[in-house]
Amino acid sequence: MPIKFKDNETALKVNEKTREFLQIPFLHRVRDNWIDIALPLELGESLNRASMRGGRFEALVRGGSIP
Secondary structure, three states, X not given: OEEEOOOHHHHHHHHHHHOOOOOOOXXXXXXXXXXXXXXXXXXXXXXXHHHOOXXXXXXXXXXXXXX
């Protein structure tokens, strides 16, 4: 999820603060005046193929596990 800030300095400060409440497996990084936050998921197959699984894929993305 990209989050935009007014400038690079603000993004850097927020990214430092982010370390206090986002823990592994979440990833975050500064990119210009943006912070990118990501949650890696193991799909067991390619993203293209997994996305064709409809409700199962949606449940995985929303809940972090396969029903």
